[in-house]
Amino acid sequence: MRRPTIHDIARRAGVAKSTVSFALNGQPGVSESTRRRILGVADELGWRPSSVARSLSSAQAGAVGLVLACETADPALMRLVAGFESVFGPREVGLLLQFAPRTELAVYHSWWHQRRVDGVLVVDVRVSDPRIALLGELGLPAVTLGRSALPSVSLDAETAMRTAVGHLARLGHRRIARIGRSPELVHTAEHTAAFLDAARAMAMESAVCVTAEPDAAEAVRRLLAARPRPTALVCDTDVMALGALGVAAQLGIRVPGELSVLAGEDSPLCLLPHPALTAVRVDLHSYGAAAAETLRCLLAGDRPQDRTFGPPCLVERGSTGPPVS
Amino acid sequence: MRRPTIHDIARRAGVAKSTVSFALNGQPGVSESTRRRILGVADELGWRPSSVARSLSSAQAGAVGLVLACETADPALMRLVAGFESVFGPREVGLLLQFAPRTELAVYHSWWHQRRVDGVLVVDVRVSDPRIALLGELGLPAVTLGRSALPSVSLDAETAMRTAVGHLARLGHRRIARIGRSPELVHTAEHTAAFLDAARAMAMESAVCVTAEPDAAEAVRRLLAARPRPTALVCDTDVMALGALGVAAQLGIRVPGELSVLAGEDSPLCLLPHPALTAVRVDLHSYGAAAAETLRCLLAGDRPQDRTFGPPCLVERGSTGPPVS
DNA sequence: CTGAAAGCGCTTACAG
DNA sequence: CTGAAAGCGCTTACAG
Numbered sequence: 001m002r003r004p005t006i007h008d009i010a011r012r013a014g015v016a017k018s019t020v021s022f023a024l025n026g027q028p029g030v031s032e033s034t035r036r037r038i039l040g041v042a043d044e045l046g047w048r049p050s051s052v053a054r055s056l057s058s059a060q061a062g063a064v065g066l067v068l069a070c071e072t073a074d075p076a077l078m079r080l081v082a083g084f085e086s087v088f089g090p091r092e093v094g095l096l097l098q099f100a101p102r103t104e105l106a107v108y109h110s111w112w113h114q115r116r117v118d119g120v121l122v123v124d125v126r127v128s129d130p131r132i133a134l135l136g137e138l139g140l141p142a143v144t145l146g147r148s149a150l151p152s153v154s155l156d157a158e159t160a161m162r163t164a165v166g167h168l169a170r171l172g173h174r175r176i177a178r179i180g181r182s183p184e185l186v187h188t189a190e191h192t193a194a195f196l197d198a199a200r201a202m203a204m205e206s207a208v209c210v211t212a213e214p215d216a217a218e219a220v221r222r223l224l225a226a227r228p229r230p231t232a233l234v235c236d237t238d239v240m241a242l243g244a245l246g247v248a249a250q251l252g253i254r255v256p257g258e259l260s261v262l263a264g265e266d267s268p269l270c271l272l273p274h275p276a277l278t279a280v281r282v283d284l285h286s287y288g289a290a291a292a293e294t295l296r297c298l299l300a301g302d303r304p305q306d307r308t309f310g311p312p313c314l315v316e317r318g319s320t321g322p323p324v325s
Numbered sequence: 326m327r328r329p330t331i332h333d334i335a336r337r338a339g340v341a342k343s344t345v346s347f348a349l350n351g352q353p354g355v356s357e358s359t360r361r362r363i364l365g366v367a368d369e370l371g372w373r374p375s376s377v378a379r380s381l382s383s384a385q386a387g388a389v390g391l392v393l394a395c396e397t398a399d400p401a402l403m404r405l406v407a408g409f410e411s412v413f414g415p416r417e418v419g420l421l422l423q424f425a426p427r428t429e430l431a432v433y434h435s436w437w438h439q440r441r442v443d444g445v446l447v448v449d450v451r452v453s454d455p456r457i458a459l460l461g462e463l464g465l466p467a468v469t470l471g472r473s474a475l476p477s478v479s480l481d482a483e484t485a486m487r488t489a490v491g492h493l494a495r496l497g498h499r500r501i502a503r504i505g506r507s508p509e510l511v512h513t514a515e516h517t518a519a520f521l522d523a524a525r526a527m528a529m530e531s532a533v534c535v536t537a538e539p540d541a542a543e544a545v546r547r548l549l550a551a552r553p554r555p556t557a558l559v560c561d562t563d564v565m566a567l568g569a570l571g572v573a574a575q576l577g578i579r580v581p582g583e584l585s586v587l588a589g590e591d592s593p594l595c596l597l598p599h600p601a602l603t604a605v606r607v608d609l610h611s612y613g614a615a616a617a618e619t620l621r622c623l624l625a626g627d628r629p630q631d632r633t634f635g636p637p638c639l640v641e642r643g644s645t646g647p648p649v650s
Numbered sequence: 651c652t653g654a655a656a657g658c659g660c661t662t663a664c665a666g
Numbered sequence: 667c668t669g670a671a672a673g674c675g676c677t678t679a680c681a682g
Contacts, residue, residue: 003438005659016669021661031667048438052380053659056674061377063421070407075400082395085424094441096388096419099410113328113373115675116419217596242567242597249599271542272567273598274574330675341653346677356651378675381658440659653682658675666669 004045013041024049051094055115063094064295065117067107069124070099076237076265076284077123080145083288084121087296093118105134112138119295121145125152125186143295145287146186147306151298153291155187156310160280161194161234162201163314164262167278168232169202171322173260177223177230178209179216179240180264191236191264206230216240220247224259231323232260238267241277245319256321266315275318282312329370338366349374376419380440388419389620390442392432394449395424401562401590401609402448405470408613409446412621418443430459437463444620446470450477450511468620470612471511472631476623478616480512481635485605486519487526488639489559489587492603494527496647498557498585502548503534504541504569505561505589516561516589531555541565545572549584556648557585563592566602570644581646591640600643607637 006020013020015034023030023038024047030038051062066081081095088095096117100107108131111117119141122131125148132149135142144152168176178195180188192209199207208230210219220243223230235241241263245255253259255275263270266279287309297304331345338345340359348355348363349372355363376387391406406420413420421442425432433456436442444466447456450473457474460467469477493501503520505513517534524532533555535544545568548555560566566588570580578584580600588595591604612634622629 019668029667050659051439051441052377052386055377056381057661082424089423094421097422098414099407110373114376116376246597246599272571274571344652354651375675382677
């Protein structure tokens with residue numbers, strides 16, 4: 001199969017290439033009759049624009065990029081990416097994925113130099129994140145998932161933690177704990193602050209936050225070794241919550257009787273264990289779509305507003321209940 | 326920042342653009358001294374080739390594509406994709422990702438017409454798969470993960486199932502069952518055949534295979550309602566195994582005493598529950614890399630051999646043990 | 651060994 | 667409203 005070009009269309013329609021280009025792009029300055037004829041021929045020939053040719057002359061890559069840390073195996077990411085796709089896919093904007101071995105910055109440099117992408121989406125923003133500055137210097141349009149100096153979308157940590165802690169408070173818990181990802185992540189920092197705020201507001205007796213890194217199970221074990229022991233555990237991710245359930249089972253601690261476990265991120269995984277995990281649900285697909293939409297605006301020349309996405313809601317299942325003492 | 330082009334280099338080095346191009350691409354026909362001078366200037370200017378310009382003139386997209394079903398949220402996929410990346414990333418071949426709403430075929434058409442990708446990687450191959458024919462017609466180079474009429478890499482189902490069933494046989498199980506993904510998948514079909522073969526070879530009393538679709542938990546429940554009940558369950562994925570553990574817990578069936586559970590796919594998730602999941606380990610990263618390598622050969626003009634990847638090995642953990650009757 | 655030129659498939663001022 | 671032309675940044679025959 002040979003791919004038809006605008007040259008073929010022009011010849012067949014008996015007009016100039018430029019006229020074809022204008023007609024095909026819906027630009028004004030082509031008579032209705034010529035336009036229709038050209039569109040007809042294009043259709044008949046099965047013409048589709050060559051993305052590279054278009055990119056070269058328009059100086060637009062027609063693609064956006066996402067770079068992930070090599071170790072990323074987070075199932076949540078897939079839903080986020082599907083959300084990106086839902087806005088870029090239909091517009092035929094490609095999504096370029098790259099796993100980077102720690103030197104993520106090199107990928108941005110490389111993409112920029114190669115004119116590979118028009119913009120990037122940045123996940124797992126850190127409190128002090130060198131990517132932000134680089135992207136600014138390069139002038140590579142970017143939207144971060146998590147607040148930063150760049151245009152961003154973020155999750156409503158306050159509501160999420162108020163929802164989670166409120167649920168536990170209503171059940172009668174007074175000593176709660178939370179386990180999150182690296183404290184360097186903006187996401188973690190915000191949720192930690194929100195968790196502590198909520199705990200204070202609900203007059204919790206104790207509320208401690210620990211990090212799951214490098215070993216989540218070990219962190220949970222340490223948490224459960226404290227005396228008096230917390231009676232409820234908020235886990236930032238579904239995977240951590242699953243792990244917490246495993247540790248509890250291993251230690252012979254009954255869930256939810258002796259320990260309530262709550263996942264800060266609902267997902268199909270939360271339905272697997274018994275008892276199933278009570279979770280705060282955030283629609284990651286829509287969150288990803290919101291980020292993509294923001295990037296799209298940015299690329300279109302707008303100055304998009306930072307958006308907070310949410311609010312999350314609670315999905316009550318079996319892993320939380322009143323503490324039995 | 327303005328991006329330097331070969332034109333800038335040519336002017337600065339006092340040679341023609343073509344000479345620069347030849348030198349930069351390591352083509353013969355440029356004197357050592359000129360080449361060195363050109364390379365020096367390129368370096369000094371921080372030149373990097375424009376991927377689109379190169380694509381347009383070389384008729385190569387410099388990218389490969391992967392299209393996923395919309396519902397895909399499989400954590401295993403991330404490791405596969407990371408494997409693809411490990412061969413394409415360093416070569417600056419982009420990986421284009423697209424989620425397709427059932428009409429995956431349209432994406433291939435679109436990519437082909439737009440000259441977006443040089444080739445594609447196909448996952449979740451079905452026994453009767455329209456994608457295979459389309460890819461053939463388009464002449465779009467493709468490698469499938471799972472045997473097909475196209476160049477492919479596949480998993481060693483025989484060894485995997487022999488390993489799993491052998492382990493259970495040695496523990497003393499005589500009635501086993503297996504739960505897998507859709508029977509339409511080549512992966513499932515091959516593993517089902519291999520499972521039954523292995524069961525026969527080890528003189529199992531009974532060996533049944535069921536599908537996890539549409540509801541894995543329900544399928545497990547049905548399996549466990551049989552009398553006499555199977556004493557061991559092989560689950561094709563880590564997620565299914567987690568689900569099986571949950572169902573067992575719900576029914577009050579002890580693992581591994583009353584039921585052994587084995588995951589056909591090892592992953593970090595297998596470590597979370599208690600008891601942790603015994604699993605057959607396949608290195609998905611390397612499997613993905615092997616597929617990518619095969620595609621690379623294909624794109625380079627070779628006629629790659631189909632490869633079987635493996636063999637898998639057994640990782641014994643707590644979820645399997647001798648049946649107690 | 652080196653240069654001038656055409657071409658990849660588009661877009662976009664600029665003239666008619 | 668339409669056409670001829672230059673240009674995007676490369677590659678690649680083809681002459682010197």
